[in-house]
Amino acid sequence: MENEMNKDLLLAEDGLSADDFELLEETEKDSEFIAVEAKTYFQDAWKNFKKNKLATAGLIFLVIMLLAAIFTPMLSPYTYDQQDLTMRNALPSAKHLFGTDKFGRDIFIRVMYGARISLSVGFASAFINLILGVMYGGFCGYFGGKLDMILMRLVDIIYSVPTLLYVILVMLIFGSNIFSVLLAICISGWIGMARQVRAQVMSLKEQEYALAAKVMGASDSRILFKHLVINSIGPIIVTTTHMVPSAIFTEAFLAFVGIGISIPQASWGTMASEARGLIMSYPIQMVWPVLAICLTILSLNFIGDGLNEALDPRKRS
């Protein structure tokens, strides 16, 4: 009764009466419910990734590079070691798109073969390092204690042996080929990932959902891989994207120093190394492999940065 009076009073004060209102139609009742379409984590990340122009450009370049690396050697009339001594050090022309080197080999096709080597070394080593690093880091972070300390000290030691020593050792045992390069990069390459995952898992395992999962009887491996690792997927993906360029870097460096894959196979590093001797007379031969290395690594870094922002909402500006 009193309520009714209050309401009338209020309405009167505003100069409104009950007649000024009407009931909502049934269909209009949802209009308060304003929400965007629900998205999964990766749909949301993809939407944000696409907004980043540099990252998108990087992705497009990388896809083109990958397709070119796979298909151009199949379609081209030249091969990476086919010499034409009448056409030495030719400048770029319609016949030889990027010109030829001192043995008359087509530089364009060699850059494409180089892409095969560099990209496979990059992606394969990132994949291996991803698996190893997540397993090792996850194990150490989850179980902690003395075992963790011993295992992490072991990692410190493996990490402090100069990479070059591993490289030489592997090369001498397995020969100078792409697999040796890959193996040498992976011996200590996974450690960064292991440290990252360990730190993530250590902080995440203190969260309530981990405890809840444990109380409900989930096994350790389920908690670790289905909960903790999945929840650190953002940093893991970002670290992986940064591993690809660093592997390509290492391969190029080794080839440049002269201990990578053996000639006449083409990698961007060996091509740069060969062009170094002719840098004053035919600088154009240096340009192509260098451009290939720099643009590829630049693209990968842009993609990594784009993913970093896209996968972690806190980092969006």
Place this chain on the structure above:
Amino acid sequence: MQMSKYILKRLLFGVVTLFALAAITFFLMHAIPGSPFAGETSHVPAEIRAKLIEHYGLDKSPTEQFVIYMKNALNGDFGTSLNRKGMLVADIIAMGLPVTAKLGACAFCLAMFMGILLGTIGAFAKHRWVKNAITFFATLGVSVPGFLFALFLMVVFGVLLDWFPLIGLSTWKHYIMPSVALSIGPIANITRLTKSSLSEQLKQDYMILARSKGTGQVLVIIRHALKNAMIPIITSAGPLLATLLTGSFVVESLFSIPGIGAEFVNSVSNRDFTLIMALTIMYGAMIIVANILTDIISAMIDPRIRLK
């Protein structure tokens, strides 16, 4: 935990790590096929060769050799170089290290100064294009391999423009190109770190408080934001210093600098066991000391780390 106790514990771990590193390197090295007497001395009669091998103790088992080596190393005797006749390993290092360290120190200062400066500008710049330009430069800097950048500098500034001398280290002008070549990657890295770390600080309430109390922009940046953003920068500066002080193979061999960086690759390809060992131990020790120093400085700057 007490600071001195903490430092002591870290040092102890450092010594254990170093010992393990020495052991691993030693046995890895012995697993590498090939002998230091395989090259130019291969024509030497068998008896003399046997004598040489005996003289250098290469006939003993690797474990025995390792024990002898460590005993001598603890007394400061790292043996003679197997490749350069009669040269003491300690002398080779004593000759090369100061050269490399001087260059490394220049590169380190350049990297820290430029990196923090560019990173700060990148974080505080009012204009969007300044920010974008710095981000782009920083990404470019980590995307160009050091050897290519060094080569680029040599061709453009050494040959075409002829501004700086190409090889050697005799005057201050000689230092410029190798220092820049060494520091370009680190500059880009520190720029990225500083920028992201500072941007994080900018969102904090104390920044707004300091500004609202009338503190000038520059003072806010230096006294508040930079100080708090320093931790990640210092954490990466430690290993960076160790790496730069031990030198780079590429830069030293391209610029013909008689330092220690070029020595390592040569010693590995020459199977100069004693030199490899000494260089690895030196490198490991540098990294370990740098890491300990980094942790101590971080604890001094940030009380939160001390409490853990």
